[in-house]
Amino acid sequence: MLAVANALGRMLVVFSAAYVLPIIAALVSGDGTATPFLATGLLSAAVGLAIAAATRRGARELKPRDGFLLVTLGWVLISATAAIPLVVLLPRLSFTGAFFESMSGITTTGATVLTGLDALPPSINLWRHTLEWCGGLGIIVLAIAVLPLLGVGGMQLYRGETPGPVKEDKLTPRITGTVKSLSLTYSTLTVAGIVALRICGMSWFDAICHCFSAVGLGGFSTHDQSIRYFHSPAIELTLAALMIIASLSFARHFAVLRKLTLKPYAGDPEARAILIVLGASVIGIAGLLTYRHVYPSFGTSLRHSLFNVVSIATTSGLVSDDYTTWPLLAPFWMLFLCCFLCSTGSAGGGIKMFRMLVLSREAGRELKLLVHPSAVAPVRIGGRLIPDRVASSVLAFIFLYFMTTAVLTLALLATGLDFVSSFGAIVATINNMGPGLGVVGPFKTYHSLTGLQTWICTLSMLLGRLEILSVLVLFTPAFWRK
Numbered sequence: 295m296l297a298v299a300n301a302l303g304r305m306l307v308v309f310s311a312a313y314v315l316p317i318i319a320a321l322v323s324g325d326g327t328a329t330p331f332l333a334t335g336l337l338s339a340a341v342g343l344a345i346a347a348a349t350r351r352g353a354r355e356l357k358p359r360d361g362f363l364l365v366t367l368g369w370v371l372i373s374a375t376a377a378i379p380l381v382v383l384l385p386r387l388s389f390t391g392a393f394f395e396s397m398s399g400i401t402t403t404g405a406t407v408l409t410g411l412d413a414l415p416p417s418i419n420l421w422r423h424t425l426e427w428c429g430g431l432g433i434i435v436l437a438i439a440v441l442p443l444l445g446v447g448g449m450q451l452y453r454g455e456t457p458g459p460v461k462e463d464k465l466t467p468r469i470t471g472t473v474k475s476l477s478l479t480y481s482t483l484t485v486a487g488i489v490a491l492r493i494c495g496m497s498w499f500d501a502i503c504h505c506f507s508a509v510g511l512g513g514f515s516t517h518d519q520s521i522r523y524f525h526s527p528a529i530e531l532t533l534a535a536l537m538i539i540a541s542l543s544f545a546r547h548f549a550v551l552r553k554l555t556l557k558p559y560a561g562d563p564e565a566r567a568i569l570i571v572l573g574a575s576v577i578g579i580a581g582l583l584t585y586r587h588v589y590p591s592f593g594t595s596l597r598h599s600l601f602n603v604v605s606i607a608t609t610s611g612l613v614s615d616d617y618t619t620w621p622l623l624a625p626f627w628m629l630f631l632c633c634f635l636c637s638t639g640s641a642g643g644g645i646k647m648f649r650m651l652v653l654s655r656e657a658g659r660e661l662k663l664l665v666h667p668s669a670v671a672p673v674r675i676g677g678r679l680i681p682d683r684v685a686s687s688v689l690a691f692i693f694l695y696f697m698t699t700a701v702l703t704l705a706l707l708a709t710g711l712d713f714v715s716s717f718g719a720i721v722a723t724i725n726n727m728g729p730g731l732g733v734v735g736p737f738k739t740y741h742s743l744t745g746l747q748t749w750i751c752t753l754s755m756l757l758g759r760l761e762i763l764s765v766l767v768l769f770t771p772a773f774w775r776k
């Protein structure tokens with residue numbers, strides 16, 4: 295426990311640097327919010343240093359067992375800390391709402407309880423988007439460096455793909471090497487995205503905020519109307535490109551930048567499956583919208599289908615139109631896509647395409663064995679043999695994913711929320727996507743939910759972001775036995 299507490303203290307110190315951005319925004323805009331952000335940043339650093347100092351004798355390299363406790367407590371502690379400025383600066387916002395907002399940001403969910411975003415002080419808007427950007431990088435490191443070592447949901451197959459030093463029995467060296475390489479890749483894409491959005495006509499402030507959302511695959515916006523506010527095909531196309539790139543593995547992006555070749559993409563079965571499914575869905579929904587005369591031409595249908603399908607499927611959650619007014623097949627298909635489309639090693643949520651590929655290969659093998667019981671039918675993905683242990687772990691994860699979705703949906707139903715809203719809210723939050731259906735659909739917020747409903751959705755975000763198993767294992771007696 296001392297080692298975990300020491301790591302949490304150091305994590306708080308590092309996170310305190312994030313407060314620099316809203317402080318700068320407050321000073322530049324003169325919105326009068328610099329003091330609360332400065333005080334919270336200093337408090338975060340001071341508490342972190344105190345915890346680290348008090349536990350320095352117990353500091354050691356973390357074992358995989360410690361990792362489960364660290365990632366869960368880390369996300370909760372940072373969310374609680376990040377909520378403090380929101381509570382102070384927005385008096386009408388309860389701690390429940392502030393914690394939901396900060397958890398939504400740090401998990402890159404993009405669901406919000408705030409209204410009147412256009413009138414918010416620039417520092418608060420930038421803080422929300424900074425949480426998404428920091429959370430996106432943290433999630434990528436978690437997916438590539440930590441979860442494979444912990445063996446969560448079949449992730450152990452990705453141990454050999456970490457772009458940094460690998461040490462099988464310790465976490466610290468792995469994380470250190472990974473952060474250095476992935477931060478450069480993530481920052482490069484962010485800078486390129488900001489410049490591209492500025493060229494397309496966004497202000498520098500909007501370009502920074504929306505690029506943070508797109509690269510982190512979060513759905514926060516500086517406007518209540520989200521991307522519809524801009525009415526710009528160029529902005530929509532640029533954001534769609536950023537979201538597609540961010541939905542692919544950053545281990546692949548790093549390899550491409552290092553080797554200056556696109557071959558790593560060509561050899562990635564996840565990337566091929568993602569682009570095929572996404573392309574077919576965009577064209578199919580555009581055809582449906584044209585056939586049902588939702589828009590006057592196929593070109594207009596394709597424009598709205600491209601942006602909204604890409605955004606929802608990649609679990610970003612930015613929207614340019616109200617997709618709940620489309621034929622019912624479209625929004626439900628989009629919610630289905632957000633459950634699995636993103637790649638392992640991206641900031642996206644959901645099951646991930648890798649696990650869906652394993653599941654489909656396993657199903658194919660079982661069908662073959664029904665006809666030829668004595669056949670040898672190993673499961674392979676991209677030429678790589680999938681060990682039985684990995685396949686079993688994937689099946690366990692998917693079972694718990696669907697059971698968790700069902701239980702949380704029933705929990706919202708028990709509070710009196712209607713079925714469409716309950717199902718839409720849980721699918722949106724457990725996949726870290728943001729807007730759902732019903733009262734939490736696009737251009738609406740989670741503000742109408744009760745306190746209990748808000749906490750259920752907050753739990754859903756945390757479970758989905760930390761791959762469910764990482765949190766649930768803490769509630770098993772075996773975890774706490776020596």
